[in-house]
Amino acid sequence: MALFEPLSLRDVTLRNRIAVSPMCEYSAVEGVPQPWHLVHLGSRAVGGAALVIAEATAVEARGRISPADTGLWNDEQAAAWAPIAAFIRAQGAEPGIQLAHAGRKASTAAPWAGHGTVDPADGGWEPVAPSPIAYSADYPHPAELDAAGIQGIVEAFRRSTLRALDCGFRVIEIHAAHGYLLHEFLSPLSNRRSDAWGGSFENRIRLTRDVVAAVRASMPEGLPLFVRISATDWAEGGWDIEQSVELSRILKQEGVDLIDVSSGGLVPGQKITLGPGYQVPFAARIRREAGMATGAVGLITEPDQAEAIVASGQADLVLLARELLRDPYWPRRAARALGADIEVPRQYARAW
Numbered sequence: 001m002a003l004f005e006p007l008s009l010r011d012v013t014l015r016n017r018i019a020v021s022p023m024c025e026y027s028a029v030e031g032v033p034q035p036w037h038l039v040h041l042g043s044r045a046v047g048g049a050a051l052v053i054a055e056a057t058a059v060e061a062r063g064r065i066s067p068a069d070t071g072l073w074n075d076e077q078a079a080a081w082a083p084i085a086a087f088i089r090a091q092g093a094e095p096g097i098q099l100a101h102a103g104r105k106a107s108t109a110a111p112w113a114g115h116g117t118v119d120p121a122d123g124g125w126e127p128v129a130p131s132p133i134a135y136s137a138d139y140p141h142p143a144e145l146d147a148a149g150i151q152g153i154v155e156a157f158r159r160s161t162l163r164a165l166d167c168g169f170r171v172i173e174i175h176a177a178h179g180y181l182l183h184e185f186l187s188p189l190s191n192r193r194s195d196a197w198g199g200s201f202e203n204r205i206r207l208t209r210d211v212v213a214a215v216r217a218s219m220p221e222g223l224p225l226f227v228r229i230s231a232t233d234w235a236e237g238g239w240d241i242e243q244s245v246e247l248s249r250i251l252k253q254e255g256v257d258l259i260d261v262s263s264g265g266l267v268p269g270q271k272i273t274l275g276p277g278y279q280v281p282f283a284a285r286i287r288r289e290a291g292m293a294t295g296a297v298g299l300i301t302e303p304d305q306a307e308a309i310v311a312s313g314q315a316d317l318v319l320l321a322r323e324l325l326r327d328p329y330w331p332r333r334a335a336r337a338l339g340a341d342i343e344v345p346r347q348y349a350r351a352w
């Protein structure tokens with residue numbers, strides 16, 4: 001079964017092709033992960049996934065989506081992440097973390113609290129962006145980053161990478177998707193700058209390239225680096241699959257090992273045609289045209305579906321999100337359905 005074949009990326013070998021997609025839990029305190037995060041992420045490692053990627057974790061306080069997001073900009077946060085990474089690895093999975101900056105979509109409420117702007121009196125803050133354009137009328141108005149601020153973002157990613165490595169994370173993913181800061185620089189719909197970070201394709205990808213360079217230089221040669229992108233904005237005049245392919249070609253040359261291919265999130269008026277595996281063709285095209293390993297995500301729910309994606313060469317990895325919220329042990333169910341033999345924790349062996 002292709003889905004249960006190992007995947008080697010640099011010196012890290014994943015035991016199968018199933019990864020836990022980063023999913024915000026909105027359950028941290030001052031950026032510090034809580035017991036919830038240990039149980040949530042640890043149970044997916046026990047459940048048989050090969051790679052468990054912790055949620056979008058802010059590289060600085062103003063880079064959080066909400067006040068309840070996780071962070072990795074101080075020692076207290078790092079100390080709380082370390083046992084989580086260790087537990088994941090002890091179950092035979094590889095621990096990964098997605099480093100992120102929310103940009104203009106920061107200082108907003110958790111989904112169950114209605115998303116909108118968080119007032120400073122309730123712990124909110126002024127977000128930053130490539131241009132002073134709010135995501136929507138009910139989101140906060142961002143300040144435009146100047147050159148020094150942009151360099152500060154690069155440095156924040158570098159420092160958080162070093163902390164992540166000290167915590168024991170073995171895969172680093174840079175979040176450049178879903179309308180957050182790096183994606184905001186990529187798309188002409190949110191980037192209206194006329195300086196070195198705006199206008200042309202080369203200028204709009206500059207910050208992402210600089211972050212990749214800083215993160216890659218901070219990592220051991222043997223550990224893999226992922227970048228998550230939105231392959232298209234699903235909006236006229238925005239970032240699209242052609243630009244995504246070209247960016248992927250460039251990032252491959254700069255030491256990125258896998259592109260985690262999602263889509264959308266930049267503008268509220270996006271027009272998405274949803275369906276099972278609706279984003280898989282983007283991953284397949286980037287894999288084919290950029291010669292880059294890819295991860296596929298989005299309405300992947302069934303074992304046969306996931307097997308077909310990997311077996312047909314559309315992607316090297318499938319990343320599951322909501323399906324793993326519904327069933328943390330989906331990889332074990334998939335192995336049984338596909339007739340694959342996988343190792344079971346000795347504590348659970350009597351059930352198999």
